[in-house]
Structures are given as C-alpha cells and as structure tokens.
Amino acid sequence: xxxxxxxxxxxxxxxxxxxxxxxxxxxxxxxxxxxxxxxxxxxxxxxxxxxxxxxxxxxxxxxxxxxxxxxxxxxxxxxxxxxxxxxxxxxxxxxxxxxxxxxxxxxxxxxxxxxxxxxxxxxxxxxxxxxxxxxxxxxxxxxxxxxxxxxxxxxxxxxxxxxxxxxxxxxxxxxxxxxxxxxxxxxxxxxxxxxxxxxxxxxxxxxxxxxxxxxxxxxxxxxxxxxxxxxxxxxxxxxxxxxxxxxxxxxxxxxxxxxxxxxxxxxxxxxxxxxxxxxxxxxxxxxxxxxxxxxxxxxxxxxxxxxxxxxxxxxxxxxxxxxxxxxxxxxxxxxxxxxxxxxxxxxxxxxxxxxxxxxxxxxxxxxxxxxxxxxxxxxxxxxxxxxxxxxxx
Amino acid sequence: xxxxxxxxxxxxxxxxxxxxxxxxxxxxxxxxxxxxxxxxxxxxxxxxxxxxxxxxxxxxxxxxxxxxxxxxxxxxxxxxxxxxxxxxxxxxxxxxxxxxxxxxxxxxxxxxxxxxxxxxxxxxxxxxxxxxxxxxxxxxxxxxxxxxxxxxxxxxxxxxxxxxxxxxxxxxxxxxxxxxxxxxxxxxxxxxxxxxxxxxxxxxxxxxxxxxxxxxxxxxxxxxxxxxxxxxxxxxxxxxxxxxxxxxxxxxxxxxxxxxxxxxxxxxxxxxxxxxxxxxxxxxxxxxxxxxxx
Numbered sequence: 001x002x003x004x005x006x007x008x009x010x011x012x013x014x015x016x017x018x019x020x021x022x023x024x025x026x027x028x029x030x031x032x033x034x035x036x037x038x039x040x041x042x043x044x045x046x047x048x049x050x051x052x053x054x055x056x057x058x059x060x061x062x063x064x065x066x067x068x069x070x071x072x073x074x075x076x077x078x079x080x081x082x083x084x085x086x087x088x089x090x091x092x093x094x095x096x097x098x099x100x101x102x103x104x105x106x107x108x109x110x111x112x113x114x115x116x117x118x119x120x121x122x123x124x125x126x127x128x129x130x131x132x133x134x135x136x137x138x139x140x141x142x143x144x145x146x147x148x149x150x151x152x153x154x155x156x157x158x159x160x161x162x163x164x165x166x167x168x169x170x171x172x173x174x175x176x177x178x179x180x181x182x183x184x185x186x187x188x189x190x191x192x193x194x195x196x197x198x199x200x201x202x203x204x205x206x207x208x209x210x211x212x213x214x215x216x217x218x219x220x221x222x223x224x225x226x227x228x229x230x231x232x233x234x235x236x237x238x239x240x241x242x243x244x245x246x247x248x249x250x251x252x253x254x255x256x257x258x259x260x261x262x263x264x265x266x267x268x269x270x271x272x273x274x275x276x277x278x279x280x281x282x283x284x285x286x287x288x289x290x291x292x293x294x295x296x297x298x299x300x301x302x303x304x305x306x307x308x309x310x311x312x313x314x315x316x317x318x319x320x321x322x323x324x325x326x327x328x329x330x331x332x333x334x335x336x337x338x339x340x341x342x343x344x345x346x347x348x349x350x351x352x353x354x355x356x357x358x359x360x361x362x363x364x365x366x367x368x369x370x371x372x373x374x375x376x377x378x379x380x381x382x383x384x385x386x387x388x389x390x391x392x393x
Numbered sequence: 394x395x396x397x398x399x400x401x402x403x404x405x406x407x408x409x410x411x412x413x414x415x416x417x418x419x420x421x422x423x424x425x426x427x428x429x430x431x432x433x434x435x436x437x438x439x440x441x442x443x444x445x446x447x448x449x450x451x452x453x454x455x456x457x458x459x460x461x462x463x464x465x466x467x468x469x470x471x472x473x474x475x476x477x478x479x480x481x482x483x484x485x486x487x488x489x490x491x492x493x494x495x496x497x498x499x500x501x502x503x504x505x506x507x508x509x510x511x512x513x514x515x516x517x518x519x520x521x522x523x524x525x526x527x528x529x530x531x532x533x534x535x536x537x538x539x540x541x542x543x544x545x546x547x548x549x550x551x552x553x554x555x556x557x558x559x560x561x562x563x564x565x566x567x568x569x570x571x572x573x574x575x576x577x578x579x580x581x582x583x584x585x586x587x588x589x590x591x592x593x594x595x596x597x598x599x600x601x602x603x604x605x606x607x608x609x610x611x612x613x614x615x616x617x618x619x620x621x622x623x624x625x626x627x628x629x630x631x632x633x634x635x636x637x638x639x640x641x642x643x644x645x646x647x648x649x650x651x652x653x654x655x656x657x658x659x660x661x662x663x664x665x666x667x668x669x670x671x672x673x674x675x676x677x678x679x680x681x682x683x684x685x686x687x
Contacts, residue, residue, distance in 0.1 A: 092454050200426070207440075
C-alpha cells in the first residue's frame, strides 16, 4: 500500500515486517527516529520483540550479537560516532557469522563534530566483513531492509548486512513508499533458523580462540563468501520482484549509460540528484549518464567494469575521504579497471557533500563539466577557498 | 566420578585459581546454563579451536561486552519462551570487570537482567603479562606498577566493585574464594535462585602472577581471607546478611606467601599500610570472630 512516510518511519515499518525478536539501540542523530518508532511498536504490542535500551552503541551491538547467537533475528541502528564506538563489535559480528541487519544513518565523523550527512562512517568500516548496501531513496531503503535479512540469513552466506541510508536526506525525508504487506514479507522471508546457536540441548562454544593454524582460513571464508553474495543478491532481488513487483539489480544500476560519453559513479541519495541532472543534460543533447553502486561490499568490480567499459570519461563521486590518499570509491574503481583492456580514458575523482554540504544540481553539472577536462586525482567540489587559513595550492 | 561441565584437558597453568573456580561454578550452575565470557585467560586456555572445555553453551565475543552479550541472550530466550529454567552467567576477569568492562556491567545491572555476573579476581591482567588492574591490591608489584627506587608497587587500592554493584540496587552481591570451594558452590546456587542481576566476585590466586608455588593456590586464597584482606560476605537487597568470621592473622603471613609482595617484607611501613587495609575490612564487615575458632 502506498503511503507518504518519513524515512525513519518507513525503515521501522520495514524492520517490523521482518519480525525481529531482539532490538537494541542507543540514541544518536539522525538515526533515532527509527528506533523510537520500533520502541513504540513494541510498547503498543504491535511488534513482538524484546527492545533493550543500552548505555552505549558498543552494548547495542553486543546485545544484538547475543540475541542472534541465541538464534533470534536481531536488529540495531546507529550512525557516525555510534558506528565507530561499535566498530570492534561490528568486526566481531561478521567474524562470528551472525546475520544481523543494521541500519546506518550515514553521518559525518568528528572532529569537527557535525551531525549532517556524508558516508565517512560506514565507508570507514568497509573492511569489517559486513555486506554494505547504499540506498538512493526510501522505496529502496524499505525493500533492501527486507532483502538484507534474506541475504544475510541464507545458509550459504551467514553474514551481517549494513543498510546505509543518508542521514537527514533519507532518514528525515518524506516520500511516497509502497509498503509491502505482512503476507508478502512472510512469504519472502521465512522465520530465522540459525545454523549454530547457544542451546542448552546442544551445547556449543561460539567465539573460540583461533591460533595461526586456523585464523587465516576463518578470514578467507568470509572473503570467499562475499563473492557468493555477488551471485546471490541479484537472485534475491529477482525473487523480491516476483513477490512485490519492484525490481532492482542489487549490485549496480545504470542510468542512461548505454551511449554515454561521460558517466558519474555514485552511491546513495545523491544518485537521485544526478539522475535529474542527467535528464536535463540529455534534453540538451549531452551524452551523460549515472552508474549507481548499491552494493559496496562485496565490491562488484566485474559489474562496474562491464557497465563502464565503453564509456570514455568516468567521474567518481565520493561522499567520504581517505585522508592523505585517494577517495575510497575512486580508489576501488581504479583498482578494478587496472590492467583491463577496455576501460575509460579518464577516471576522475570528486569528493563532495562532506558534513552535509549540499550536492546541488549545479555541483553535479560542475562534475560533468570537469569530465571534459584532464583527469582529476581528488577534486573537492564546492570547496570555499576563502574559508581556508592557509594556501594549499 | 560425575562428568564436569568444565572438562579437563584445557591449557591453564598448573595451580590456576581461576580454572578451579570455573569448574566449581559450572558444576554448581548445572547443564541448563549459558555462559558469556569476556576475553581473558579463561577463554584463551579453555576454548582454543577446535577444542573447548565447556560442556554448556559458551560464547566469547570481546574483552568488555559479556554483560551486554548475555543481556542479548536473555532477551532472545525471553522472546523464544525459553528463559524459565535456563541460567545465564556472564563472566570476566578483574580487568574485564573493574576497568574496561565496567560500563557494560553497569548497564546490565541497571536494566535488571536475570543474569549472574562472576568476576574471577586474580588482581591483575594476567593474560597479557601481569599488568595492574583496578582490582590490584595496594602495594602489589606488577609489570606496570613495578616496585622501584621511588615506588613500592601499586599505590592505589582495590576498586570497590561489590559496593558499586550494591549501589545499582541489585538483589545479590557476594564475594568468595577458592580457599572455600563449598562456599563458592553455595553462593552460585543461591545467586541463581534469585531473579535479577547478581554479582559474585571470586578471589582466584594466580601462581604465575603472584609468584607462589602452584600447589599453594588454595592456601594462599585462605590466607587472604584469614588476614581480612579478602573479606567474604553476602549482601541481599543491599543488606549485609552474612560474613565469614575470622580470627585475623597478621597480613605479613599473606604477604610473605607471594613474590609480588616480597619487596614489602623489609618495609615495616608498607606492611603497616597493608595491615590498615585489612583492619578497615575487619571493622567494616565485622569479620572478627567472637570465639577464637574461625
């Protein structure tokens, strides 16, 4: 049923449709509306779950770790510093192969403290072993939460999934969302049956010490499983399309790229803005396009390189940085193309939107315009030189 | 012989007080028990893949989060309708309890989970090589509170975790020692019979870290109690309900039993300072027996 919903409320509704039994979270802007809504559902008896209020994100992640280890579908949400406080547990959850789903309301990292959107938080945890999916709009966000549980809990995967939604832009944005029915979700997402769990009838030790004889294989297994995610996710999105009528690629999505000469590659809500600009420029006869990366971990290198192999000029839009080096998505793109015969002549890197700086249509046009020039190594878009105390040129 | 729920074959040091305590705890708790364990000696010497000494469900996650992990396990069991009849124990060493894990533990107490938390107190970070913790006793020599020309060892006093536990208004707080095995088992059973969060701090002498012969662990544990340095007590709903009465021995007897206090033996002032700690305990908890027999 189509409804006009705030992003956080839509996420809470989608999560509730997945019937989690354990929910734990700690307040942090701009995530908090999600768990407030879930808490209300539990308080009203509309959701049969244990909602555990904790004293930190470290404990929120640890509570859902314990809940999932005891065989119950679990959920948490966080943002920014909260994700960083969780970081140790985030890695641990993946290492223990617990298919928890987490929403991260993407937000900048301190210092300076800043509550607004960029993607530095989740990008910084890209090596944690979690599947990372980046959302363009609220409909995607709803649908991918449901698919996230299905993906993570698949017996061939058993990995946690982070659904990354841009803070404020999506969490507090209001859009029309077609919410699936409980029947549709129940049919698509069966009850969780853990492969291994804490059970007094069948005692097991979870989280043992692995010495050098075993550790390498445990890590390799996660890496190898990520490759399986690249195969399974499109199958799951196809099944989801059958169940709901809404289809997604799940890994990457091209927009006007078939004959495009210039393509921007981006993740998250900025893709909507870029699509608008693509439409405007196309109307003027400019052959431009967008490649949206939905799945950042695992990194769909083959799909990306395949989609862009005939594009002459590609620009990567990063909403995060690796200070002192290349921007994260750009670095991965360049690595993916390295050594390939068919690849763009130019792969330019743009950093934009840090700390909530609006990426306007003008910003996007500027990036498309820069793609006519020589390759940009790491170009900061909309930088205000007058605010810099020193001259860095 | 009955099968122990904490099986032999692990790799603890000879004379390990913690390992002895764990066996007593697990047998007292019984098979319907789930254990969440912080990182520390215990997890290292008992669960090295592909082996495990635990015959009950056991989970180790990180150094400081066992209380939160156990809270999640409890929430899951409630959701599944399986909480009744299942004991949940969260446990850690003294560093994992008093230092890095205190926030997580406070959260577990405050939220009122039906979990028994056990601190195996060997009074330093033994797993990493005998560094000082918040539960290291006054003037003990550790690798990060070494005795030296200008120091007599650890200058601070043991953090009063049982008092901090009581301040959370939890129903049961107690201390125990491997010097008194039956007492440990009685307290575990009692704690598990009470709903809500419980705290049990067990003194577990460490031959390696304290520098004494492995066969002396139980005797060293007893001496700590008999001198008043490790008072054994029980609080129920904040009220002191029981103490192990002693005929106090001078602390010197305890200090000379271990290498970590060797530097104090020719230091009357240091000995007096430690004696003052014991005297405060004796007065505070009313440890002194009326009769001469302890």
